[in-house]
């Protein structure tokens with residue numbers, strides 16, 4: 001895993017920590033829970049893709065995701081074309 005991936009991973013793990021904390025605090029709040037869970041799932045999936053080396057690959061078409069897109073949306077799993 002290269003330096004960039006380590007940085008992204010730390011960033012995602014911190015984000016997930018904060019999110020889990022927020023979900024815990026918002027326990028029972030029906031407006032926040034679904035969005036929070038979706039976001040947590042997206043972060044976990046990005047972490048898995050980082051680990052198995054498919055982080056830069058679009059999960060729909062298999063092509064490389066634009067690095068600028070990944071920089072802006074670190075949890076994105078698809079390229080711009082497939083996200084539309």
Ligand SMILES: [Zn+2]
Pocket residue numbers: 058059060061062063078079080081082
């Ligand atoms: Zn794609």
